[in-house]
Amino acid sequence: MTARGAFRAAALGLALGTAAQAAAQPGPTGSTRPRTAYEDLQMFSQVLNQIRVNHPDSVDTHRLFMAAVQGMVSAADPHSYVIPAARLSPQKEEQLRAGRLHPVPIRFAYVGGMPTIASVAPGTLAARQNILPGDVLVAIDGRPVQAESPVELEVFLAGPRGSSVRLGLERERADGSRVTLERTVRRERGDDETAVPVVTMLDGQTGYVRITTFSNARAAEDLHAALGRLEREGMRRLVLDLRDNGGGMVAEASRIAGEFLPSGSTVYVAQGRKAEVYDSVVVRRSFWRRERQYPIVVMVNEGTASASELVSGALQDHDRALVVGRPTFGKSLLMGGFPLTDGSLIMLTIGHVKTPCGRVIQRQYRDVRGADYYRMARAERDTAGRPSCRTAGGRTVYGGGGIYPDVVLPEPQPAPVWLARLAEDGVHTRWMGGYLTDNAAAFTTAEALAAAPRLPEGALAQFRAFAQAQGHAIPDGADADRHVERMLLPEIAGAKWGAAGYYRVAAALDEQIGAAVREFERAGQILSGAP
Known part of the structure; x- marks a missing residue:
């Protein structure tokens, strides 16, 4: 053996021996109590010092620290993230918020460090491009993705209204195979058009309204106008379709719920670690707006999320509507922004939102691998082990991960x-x-x-x-x-x-709409007070 080979063998033996010795040693705190934050900070300092002293390359310690911060924040939950100061683009973001630039109509979340499709705004060109929740964005106009947070990505993708951008997507199919797709999407806002694209009578007495987003600041007004039109056409019962509505402004959600609930009714309750996060939002109806009294069937599915879950949950809790469809996505977190000393920004979950009777909508996100967090919403789920509460009318409703329908429809068969x-x-x-x-x-x-x-x-x-x-x-x-x-x-x-x-x-x-119409007898019973 050469001297160099002997050195390598000795070094490898030292490394393996050190690892074995470390594995054999009891933890610094033993096995009877968890480590303290101070002990973990000490360990972090030790790791940083070892890299600075022993790594053969010159290392930017701030870059290492920011990588650790990003990992720490993303480990808290799938929706919290960090925007590094170097990646903030105040001028372009200001143009985007002012409406001078338009985003792509896709909502992203970073899961396992990868930009993952959470939802696509219905009615847009992107919605017709076979872009699915769980698809991972790997390239923009043929170049690797550089953005490290949803906000940064939104700003990066923004551009003149009507212009296009090419997205490279990686998809894991049901059989486990992976495919890379390229899609060209147009920069447009999901709220450029009405939030209520379908208003029609299904028969002589049944009205149908589909609300595709609450990101439109006119959503409640659009619904109010739609209901007035259908009532003039003879509507005596309503199918309110919230399927694939990814949410938006909670203020619009409370106003929409207020079309059907008595003034003073609770729409949702927000709670967090700090007392100032607490908020109980109730219906405040103008005196010239009446409360609608006809039976309602609300349609939901795995794409019903966030603010649209607040509406369906409130109507269900108050015995105002029968909820029909599939268990909803399960997202109800409050976010807050916290600046760091270097100018970076942490967008952190600060609270949960509950339905009026106390159901938690947010589903489990711990120990969930990457894009599985979004695919899980499509898994078959029943009431076993779900927390529940009773409505004023005596019905049992379930929480613990989305809104569970009163009538669960079969999952649509996947496309061949x-x-x-x-x-x-x-x-x-x-x-x-x-x-x-x-x-x-x-x-x-x-x-x-x-x-x-x-x-x-x-x-x-x-x-x-x-x-x-x-x-x-x-x-x-x-x-x-x-x-x-x-x-x-x-x-x-x-x-x-x-x-x-x-x-x-x-x-x-849509066969599910026909199934919803067949449930109006039960919806009428709920409205009359029958459990």
Whole structure:
């Protein structure tokens, strides 16, 4: 053995021996009590000193410290994060907040240090690009992502209204395989259009309203106008659709709940470690606005989050509505900003929000791996082990991770693999542009298409041929045809008539809406005081 080899062997033996000795030693505090913060700070100082003294390269200690701070904050929960001072862009952020720049209509969260899609604003171009919660952003215009927090990423992605940006996304499929996708999205605000894109009568007495976001400062006013219109058309019962509503302004949530609850009713309660975080928000209705009295069915799913969970939870707790659908996402945290001495900013969770009867909406986030935090919302969940409380009418309602529906609908079947591949590759989008150029006159109004949601004769054959030429084989049979129509018809309506057209036609194809309508007898019983 050479001298160099002997040195390496001795060094390796020393390292292994030291590690074994350390593993064999009892902890500094023993096994009977947890370590104190002072002891952990001592250990941190030891690690920093060892790097400074022994690392062969020159190391920026502030960079090391900020990395530790970011890791510490992100370990607290998936929604807390740090904005380093060097990455703050006050001028561009001011332009964004003032409306001179527009963001991409996608909400990101950093999970395990990776920018992860949390939700996409409904009705936007991005919502029709097959971008899913849990997708990880890996590139922007072909370059690696440099932003280290949701706010920094929002500012970085902002630009002139209507301009586009290319996003590289990594997706883990249900079978465990991974695929990298590229999507071009337009910079636009989810609140550029109405928050209530679909207002219609499903039959002679049933009104249907879909609220897609509470980020629109006009959401409550839009709903108020929609309800007035439907009431003039003879509405005596309401389907309020909050599916895939990722939330927004809690002030709008309380105003929307106030359309249906008596003045003085609690909408939600905020609580934190500090007393000043506490807040009990109640309905404050103007004297000229009356309280609606008809039966309501509220539709929710795994994409119902944050402020929209506050609305559905308040209506459920007060026995004002029957909640139908899937367990909601489970996000109800209060955030606060705290500056550091170097100019960095910590955005930290400072409290939880509860429903009027005391249910915690926020679901478990500890010991959850990366994007699984967002995928967990789609897992099958029942009432076993959930905390519960009773409403004034004697009904048992459940918390502990989202709003649990009174009537749980079956989880929608996942799209067939061949259909998912079509969507991932954007085949339907490329086909639709050319098809509409030649056949736009075949589609007169969104209402007409919703009343008879079928593609014109020959369209399916044309799409099959187009997909085949793009390397995608579509199975034969009526089931495959139905899947294709359900994918294409809302997209065609969206291209012709915007978000309102998209959601009107999608509603006509939606079996869950039919299931919700069948629950009005029970909704009426709840309203009359029956448990």
